[in-house]
Amino acid sequence: MRILLVEDDQLLGDGLQCALRADHFTVDWITSGSEVEGALKNGHFDLVLLDLGLPGMDGMQALRRLRAGDNPVPVLILSARDQLPDRVAGLDAGADDYLVKPFEMDELRARIRARMRRLADQPVQQIVVGTLAINSDTLEVVLNGEPVALSRRETVLLMALARDAGRVLTRDRLEQELYGWSEDVESNALEVHIHHLRKKLGTDLIRTVRGVGYQLVTR
The missing domain is CATH 1.10.10.10 (Winged helix-like DNA-binding domain superfamily/Winged helix DNA-binding domain)
Structure with missing residues (x-):
């Protein structure tokens, strides 16, 4: 499974990348919303882990652009924005899941496994x-x-x-x-x-x- 990590916090991004690679995922890490569209055009990804508070184009804008372009890649938002309206807005914009920071790595792993199970329930490709x-x-x-x-x-x-x-x-x-x-x-x-x-x-x-x-x- 190849994951695109979009996170501008260097410490968190490095920790997530190392932990997910230890779980045998292929992980590419970018730090701004403006890079998302190009990254997805240049490679096949199975999941995007998307922060919202990004420099320049924020995560919500990047997500809306993806969905406006009919890109179906699953997106899991990782954000410190923990209010109900924020979570609803993220899901309404096209995210498949929303995880509030700070979170435990085990919970993120469980969310990724759940996403993989949902993919497995779809018609065989x-x-x-x-x-x-x-x-x-x-x-x-x-x-x-x-x-x-x-x-x-x-x-x-x-x-x-x-x-x-x-x-x-x-x-x-x-x-x-x-x-x-x-x-x-x-x-x-x-x-x-x-x-x-x-x-x-x-x-x-x-x-x-x-x-x-x-x-x-x-x-």
């Missing part, structure tokens, strides 16, 4: 490319009618390629999907995951475009 099928809810992968066992990161990488099958995705784009923007990545980590995918799925499914990136072949 499949990405199908030829004889390859990926269940985006359960992360199950089937090739030629047979299940294929992949690690979490291998599955995330394969889903990123499959969502844009036929297009060449850059190394930077794929590393962002796997690790986020700021997590340290070993120089050959992406190549290792690609190598493992080819061993499990066949060498012809993923094509290397030298100097650019990788492409999932659609034929």
Whole structure:
């Protein structure tokens, strides 16, 4: 699960990012509302954790812009604004949940788990490319009618390629999907995951475009 954290408090943002990464989430952290729209255009996220008291464009404005643009990404507001009218306004603006600061990390984890359960209750979403099928809810992968066992990161990488099958995705784009923007990545980590995918799925499914990136072949 990839999370976009929007929080301008450096201490809180750092603590949340570290805690969520320890829970095996991919977390990208930005500090202003004006960055939200661009971040969501440049990467796939499963959840946004959104502060309201942000510099420049505040969180409420950023949320309204997302919903006005029909962006359905789930949004969990994290805010010190604890009055009932504030909570109602946030939910009416399109937030899926609202958590008042200060909060316990265990409660945030529970809210995230609840969001994941609601996603699991929705109709199964499949990405199908030829004889390859990926269940985006359960992360199950089937090739030629047979299940294929992949690690979490291998599955995330394969889903990123499959969502844009036929297009060449850059190394930077794929590393962002796997690790986020700021997590340290070993120089050959992406190549290792690609190598493992080819061993499990066949060498012809993923094509290397030298100097650019990788492409999932659609034929």
